[in-house]
Amino acid sequence: MRKSVFILVILVLISVCAGYAEDHGRPAGGREKGISPHEVVFAVFAEDAEQASHLVVLVESIRKFTGRFRESPIWIYVPYGLELDQDTERKFVAYKVDVRRSRAPEPALEYFFSRKVFAAAAAEKQAVDRTEILIWVDEDTVFLKEPQELIPDPGISLGYRPVMHPNIGSLYDEPVDAFWRRVYANLEVSDTSVFPMVTAADGITIRPYFNAGLLVVRPERGILRKWAEGFPKLYEDEILAAMCREDRRKRIFIHQAALTGAILNLLRRKEMKELPPSYNYPLFFDEMFGAPRKFDDISDAVSLRYDVFFRNAPPDWSRRLKGPVQIIDWLKVHFPQRSR
Secondary structure (H helix, E strand, C coil): CHHHHHHHHHHHHHHHHHHHHHHHCCCCCCCCCCCCHHHEEEEEECCCHHHHHHHHHHHHHHHHHCHHHCCCCEEEEEECCCCCCHHHHHHHHHCCEEEEEECCCHHHHHCCCHHHHHHHHHHHHHHCCCCCEEEEEECCEEECCCCHHHCCCCCCCEEEEECCCCCCCCECCCCCCHHHHHHHHHCCCCHHHCCCEECCCCCCEECCCEEEEEEEECHHHCHHHHHHHHHHHHHCCHHHHHHHHHCHHHHHHHHHHHHHHHHHHHCCHHHEEECCCCCCEECCHHHHHCCCCCCCECCCCCEEECCCHHHCCCCCHHHHCECCHHHHHHHHHHCCCCCC
């Protein structure tokens, strides 16, 4: 009898300790959640030769720095007619990258980034029943660490970052302007779904306005397909089209307005998670576009965005960049300093 009680106590202690380890031995936020690397897909779109040249850097960063996700599938989308050079194709074969083609409706091509919208929808459609998590990133992304926060908690269907600047966004403490009233009406967005969001670069409070350069979705929810479904409802609207002709910024960023409408239309706020500032970190954003603080320290960055910085980067950029020496050296190899 005593022996049986002793064994029962031991089993209970083992169970308690295992539960404690499960709750406390994981990275912050309990990131494991049973998701394997092959239940996560990275997907990206490149529209032209310059963007295609960025893809190798992105792919190499995923394969080198993302820890347990280094072997996750990578899907790259390019338009029909865009040919990749042989060296790039060889590297993609070596890195086991799946190159796919996507199309956008002809009327959409008048608007910037329109091809990306429809590529994202294609990726999501192809990901249904094939992966648990789809990580959609822009081609000017570099991963520097294992992106643990990109595995959402149960009940979360979207991981996102806010836009960098208000740009065409709607300030939260001001009335909704004519552009956003029209967007909300066309996409049937309810006033009750609107909440405050703080821009990433300058800390201004706006109505929801999601950055399209990093989206973590559960494919079965159809967020990216809803984006592509709603986009034509905006650019085909005569009133919004006139606004876009008058204001180039609206013509550039109306795709993000469509994304915002799709998300607010489909998800409740509790189904969304704002990712930490260490994700989508806007490298030297203050120098390119202005910001009240510097973005020159990648010590904590998990992924960064460089936009057009390296197109005309000053030759001393690496000396001004703070962070792990080995990471900065890796960036220097992939983005060589130019003499002037």
